[in-house]
Amino acid sequence: MTAPTSARRGRGRWIEHWDPEDEDFWEREGRHVARRNLVLSVLSEHIGFSVWSMFSVLALFMGPEYGIDPAGKFFLVAVASLVGAALRVPYGFAVARFGGRNWTVISAAMLLAPTTALLVVMEPGTSYTAFMAVAVLTGIGGANFASSMTNINSFYPLRLKGWALGVNAGGGNIGVAVVQLAGMLVVAVAGAAQPRLLLAAYLPLIVAATVLSARYMDNLGPVRGDTGAAREAAADRHTWIMAFLYIGTFGSFIGYSFAFGLVLQNQFDRTPLQAASLTFIGPLLGSLVRPVGGRLADRFGGARVTLGNFAAMTAAVGLIVVASVRQSLPLFIASFAVLFVLTGLGNGSTFKMIPGIFRAKALAAGMTGEAAAAHARRLSGASMALIGAIGGFGGVGINMALRQSFLASGSGTGAFAVFLGYYVACAAVTWFVYLRRALPAGAPAPAPAPAGAGAAGPSGRPGPEERPVYARV
Structure with missing residues (x-):
């Protein structure tokens, strides 16, 4: 049987046939096309994250002459985080409506709006209301993540999705x-x-990302117009379970990335330059190790990696609480650096779990081969939009919790104690849902049910031996 080939039509760069699970097709042309789209997706998403987190940096420039206290600054970054998280839902589903390439072009071009607005308002004397309105606009950058991840998920085979x-x-x-x-x-x-020098540097980058995406990216026809997948994903309990876990990983990453510099300034009396010299290290480490988390999940199973990661995050936050109480800046920075690394690893492992879970469910329902793979791609792509959005709300929670903690006690200790409890809950959920009923290491997985056979036991619900095995998702 001849493997499908990519077929473009018109100037919209639409690929009508795409089967990355077919190894012949993948080696012949799929890998090259997928990699090109991945590189350009990274470029646009990278700039989007920079715009989204801009207020966490601009807060360093906002001295007493701006008339904004620490609580007000925390609220600005929280608003940006909130809007970015909320917009991830429509952005994620926009890929099926408009095409991955088309939406990347639109979403990249839209970044000009908040960047230009910041150029106008970034000066002493600007009202807090004006800054708040621009913080809303910067949320556009955070939404790019959902459409980018949904799009790239469709390009790669399951064995490479984690990476x-x-x-x-x-x-x-x-x-x-x-x-x-x-x-x-x-x-x-x-x-x-x-x-304004910082803001002006991003305008040509935004234009370049928009032009390159329009010129070299592709749309995938098989994912076009599938609005039913969103409803199915929203109705699946695993979408919401994984969203809960993703709050703990990505919500932590983005929340701490936005807040770390403000904490250093207000709890440890660092100057803007001193804080700036430290704030970038954590997000850098967390970003660099995210592919490692995906690769580890590809090899050992996302659930196992995620469970160990939450246990380590709990220990790291415990040290942060100790450092916060003792006002030990070296221990605080070292513990936070470890925590940033763990958020990155956890981001990679949790997102690897999503397509694996839906693939396991498809096999348990009797699907096989490309039918199971297509089903998993369809639902995992839709669920990623919801999971990514809810994970982004974790950043809002972290900044609001820190704001309240500083208002109440002048430090972030109380908020860090709350975060520790959340990681314990995430570890418990990961074990209970995805590992508790897993087969022992080395045991063969049960064969999927025959086509047409139901997955339900005598009670109408899946029995223990009929449930999907999630240990290696």
């Missing part, structure tokens, strides 16, 4: 570290009175 999604997300996440490093350089070279 591909990790590279895509990590390359985007590193935009947080890059803009923070760029902000530090501007403060060091031109001083804290020149925030």
